[in-house]
Amino acid sequence: MVSSLVIPYATYLRVYEPLAAFPEPERTHWYRYAAREATPTSQDELLRALAGLAGTPPTAAPAHESGDAFVADVDGVTCVCPWRTRLRSWLALDELVDELPRPVLEAALPEVVREQALADHARWRVANPDARPWIRSAVWTVPMRWFVLFSDDEKEYETGARTLLRYRTPMVQARRRVARGLKALRDAVGQAPLVEGLVDVGKWLEEFHPRSLVELDYGGLVHVLPKEHLAEDRSAAEVAEGLAALAAGDEERAGRAYQRLTDRWSAVRERQFAS
Secondary structure, three states, X not given: OOOOOOOOOEEEEEEEEEHHHOOOOHHHHHHHHHOOOOOOOHHHHXXXXXXXXXXXXXXXXXXXXXXXXXXXXXXXXXXXXXXXXHHHHHHHHHHHHHHOOHHHHHHHOOHHHHHHHHHHXXXXXXXXXXXXXXXXXXXXXXXXXXXXXXXXXXXXEEOOOOOEEEEEEEHHHHHHHHHHHHHHHHHHHOOOHHHHHHHHHHHHHOOXXXXXXXXXXXXXXXXXXXXXXXXXXOHHHXXXXXXXXXXXXXXXXXXXXXXXXXXXXXXXXXXXXXO
């Protein structure tokens, strides 16, 4: 199902793993799932999650884990990216508790709902200590550390009936770029929030099969940003330029690249407050 309602603000970092990475019986489930004629889109996934929040009382996390996934063909190898909506809902709730003002949080998710969800997560985590999501998301932005994983020539921008902007790269390339980026940053600035964020992404990538595919998807942002903005977006190139400049000791050039990047994404974030 493809919904006519577009949710504009979410962006995604996804990992698609080959079927061989999954143990049985999950491998057989995904094999059969990938053989379907059509599978849901990211908009369908987000709409299902929002439907839970719109209920009375709202649902912080689904009662059961999703059996859906995104599917990609990587050089003839079928790879899947499980939604794991329940796990991601729990993880998002942990972040919301720290980020949202108490009155806003209480209006969206009453305390009794949050406490039940957190208790469910704690019990589930005991039985699944090594679980991790295949998808990370952000709203009204793409975190700068995500761009480190990609090169400018991996950008795919399509317009028309199916508008998308995404980057895709093999896992081995993503890991290599993270390692190079961390070296450049640590040599130049030591420990900093960007370094900590990139370390976190690098650890996450290490959890997956080495023949996986890594994808950065602008998601619904492609429907609210002007086409010229999307066509001219060279965020991955600017991050790469900044890191190369730091590695060469050229702080002035690195600063210019960083400023172009922050100016572009500050303008995007401001759109969430537009009427």
